[in-house]
Amino acid sequence: MSKVKLYTILYVVLFVLASVQVLVEFAGLTYWTGFGLIMVLSAVKAVLVAGYYQHLVDEPRSITYMMLAALFVAVVLTSASAYSIL
């Protein structure tokens, strides 16, 4: 599969997923189900963009780990601080 073809398919998938996110909102699910679903969809899109448009799949794994570490740091800050006032 040529690169361009792969990129085009991904583009279509991303486009569809973005639309689905808004549909989920109008689907009448409970708030937290909708929340979970929408965040998962965002995460899937982010992984696709990072993996293929930023071609992390072709780079040394260490870069992925570094980015995951940064993400982890942000998640720790967010979750621990939010939990501290619950």
Next chain:
Amino acid sequence: MREVISNHVMHTGGGIRTTFEVFREIFLVFLALGTVVGVVVIGYMVYNVYRYRDGNGTVSGDVDRPRLGELPGGGGSGKKLFVSFGISAFIVVSLIGWTYGMLQDVEDGPPEAEAEEPLHVEVTGYQFGWRFEYPNGYTNTTLRVPVDRAVRLSVTSDDVFHTLGIPSQRVKTDAIPGQTTRTWFIAEEPGEFEVRCYELCGEGHSYMVADGVVMERASFQRWYANTSADLERGGRRARAAGYRAGGAPPRVDGHPHPSMTEDAHADHGHDGLPPQSSVKRWLITTNHKDVGILYIVTSLFFLVFGGTLALLMRVELLTATQTVIAPGAYNEAVTAHGLIMVFFFISPFAFGFANYVVPLQIGAEDLSFPRLNALSYWLYLFSGLLFGASFFLGGTFAGGGTMYAPLNMPAYTPTVGGTTAVLALMLFVASVTVSSVNFLTTMHRMRAEGLKMLNLPLFTWTILLTVWMMLFAFAALLAALIILSADRIVGTVYFQATEGGSLLWAHLFWFFGHPEVYIVFFPALGIMAECFQTFCGRRIVGRKWFIAAMVLVALQSFFVWMHHMFLTSINLPIKTLFMATTIGISLPFDLMVFALIYTMVKGKIRYTTPFLFAFGALVLFIIGGITGVFLGAVVLDYEFRGTYWVVAHFHYVMVGGATALFGGLYYWYPKITGKMYDEFLGRVHWGLYMVGFNLLYFPMFIAWETPRRVFAYTQYRVLGMQVVTWHQLATVGGFVLGAGFLVMFYNLFVSLFRGEEVDGNPWEYASSAEWTVPSPPPFENFPGLPSYADGSLTFRDAGGGLVEGGPESAIGSGAQQADGGTAPGEESAPGDALTGDERTDGGVTATPDAAADAELPEADDHEDHADHASPWPLAVGFSAFVAFLGLSGVRGGGVAYPALTLIGLGLGAISFVSMGLESFHVPEMEVAERWPFEGVENGKLGMWIFLASDVVLFGALIGSYAFIRVAYGWTSWHVVPHDPIPGLINTYLLLTSSFTVVLALVAAERGSTRGLVGSLGITVLFGIGFLYNKAVEWEELFHEGVTVGSGVEASTFFLTTGLHAAHVIIGLLIALFMIARATRGAYLGEEGSAPVEYFGLYWHFVDIVWLFLFPLFYIL
């Protein structure tokens, strides 16, 4: 009072343990144990340093002696280390475990089963007093409580962050707007007491004291019954009574104190050091050694600046009342002293050495991005100058070094200068981020062949870990500063939001602030390790465990921040968790301390100035560490919060660390200048330093009950003297410490001219690579490509052959020389011989020109290094200075400010474009160790590292949104846009532009200029579409009256998506620049397309951020 309390415990059968009692018990146990441990450990150090002194005849043959140019390693298995570590860890863990049980008692409050209900009093702090509301609604500014009855306090604040403390009851808790904290006590004896504030809260902080009265039960009941009649008047009077009669601080006009002004003027003397003939070099240099020197000199200037402010404070504290400095100016001095020392002195000082030494230690010719390195320096200098300028713009920030919210809001700290100071810090963070990217890329990808990670010299190791921490921690600080600037300039309302705004600042600040402690301390640790190894003539014992311990600390440093918030309204489970992580992080330090101590055993110790400073630093750090364990016990922390115990502790740690940095200055001085400093004067400096330091900070432990950041304090006797006497001793100590620096400056300055010439390595048993080259090292550092492939350092030519006369001959001759006077590199670098005479500058520094000239004879400075020089980093730094200066007065500062901002932005754009067009030498190593980033080129790695910091930045911003929303009530929150469709359209636009950027890269790789320009052009169009759509959306919201300041919902929406839009705009500017170059045929082919790829990485990242912002701000 104390005896009564113990009586109480007896007559209640030990069922009730008040905070007072628990505190006293724990404190005495800790004090006794801490003293014993301190005396034993420091005594053991002193014994060893004496026993194994050089020439004592105790030297045995089987010792792990370092050799010059060896592959760093060794240190044995460290068994002894683990035994000592185990014992100390056991002591610390069991102590803290023991106190945790008592914490439960304190947290549980008085038993409800008592015959009598506790008295509930609601306490509200305000600028500058306390209001007490009783159950019947009666309100007063005097706290009256009955004897022998539990009193529960629910504490909050009307305005800024206060901390309520009742020293006689050992009760303390934070008073935070929008939050309620609780504490309790049982007063045992009738009498009077003080209720005061322990968190800097503005000009009247020193006077924020309320009276308390413990009444006999009967008279309390009579009084309480009468209060009902007064209900109407009580609350009204309270505010008026806030300032105590006679104690009300005069309103200051915001002008800085004259001596501060004087100090800031001194700026101008330091930025143009050498005579005219060579000034230009310093303005355009990008060489890591030059930049290192610039960093060192500049940071020493800020040491003097911050030190002068400290002396001002110490003079004020000579008496217990306000005398010399106006209250507002005192707060400015306290604040600026802290910020200048931590941001503009210690770290840049350490990074001066890092700049100079790290490339030499790892075998690199320079840092991977020399111009970015120069840019880091100029951003640092200009951020410091901007901070200095803030004194002249109505007074600098006066809200304390921790900048607690909402005191940091313009409502409470309104000066333009306050905003300037915040922006100066932001500019400093920019410098740090650029620097982090540079150092990480260099240290991971440009190590000499054979120099694996574990073989890095310990100083380089500490810098590596420091930089990793910096990358993430400073990104969180950047988020905090961006929000703060937006609150101050644009009018968002994050930190003044009663829905957690104040706590949000504390979380963001300390999430940065705790790693920052190690960021400041690690380089000092590295220098201690280097100096101990060299001057004990023994490899660091348990080297690999030393490294492991540091890695552990660096990782853990991100999980301890809430121990700075134990008195806020955070819940008990999270406090417990963070207490555990905090104790966990102290343990690796035990191991490092023992490693250094055991390195002295069987050493051949020479009492050179650098060693004395390193040794002193360790002693001070041990004291700082032991007193830090006190703070780790939450119950003690409850009482120490906001007192001089904290001040003393962190100065022992931080200035203790700086002690080692001064050791580093003496250690590398001969390397940097080619001259030896005067050893006698060095020791005099050390003597004055140690005496002054301990005289300054140790009395603060004794006078610990004094609140921090006050200029007027209550008198009491301790250890037979009035507390003011202890403070006077401290002031004397401060001046002795300062006098020591006069000796240092004199010594280092005069030695530049009169110092004895040194060759490559003046220190016996120095082993790392910087000592294998001449002093100062030649421009290119090494005579060939450094390699450790054979197990020790050799230099190779392009073909892989050994360079004639390289240090491998020196290693043989140098390492074993008794007098340490080896000059291994001198044959290969004839420039060395010239250095002494060729120096033209009269400043503090020596240039390596001469050595470089030797390689390229006849060339003048400019042509010689044309591709090493760039004026644009300076230009960018200056533009940033102008733009930020303008920005600080945009709100309420007059029309000149916006104009300045525009001029700065314009200059910045020109400078960046010029920098992008200039051809420049980028160091690349053909053969190098590159773990773990083999297979990515430097540029790409740099971009990824930058993006990692950006992940934390946006993560912290989204985290702030989440935090505020949780505090607000997650599901009661309203998303600002009414309709997700414009957001969805923007999602489509950005996704499409991501796609076209990928196509641009494909076109560039295939060599198609048309494809490249076309795809980038479409990208720009979609980006503009995105911005246009957003502008329409904002416009509509504004029309409806929804603005940035409409509330936290609107503020989070506008700021977070606005920052994202700013990222889009920056991306578009880069894209336009690239289109302009691409039309002329740039960026084609596999290699040429790299910039397009890097731009794509950035653009896709911006896209990914939007993928999360869209649902969070438009749908959910």
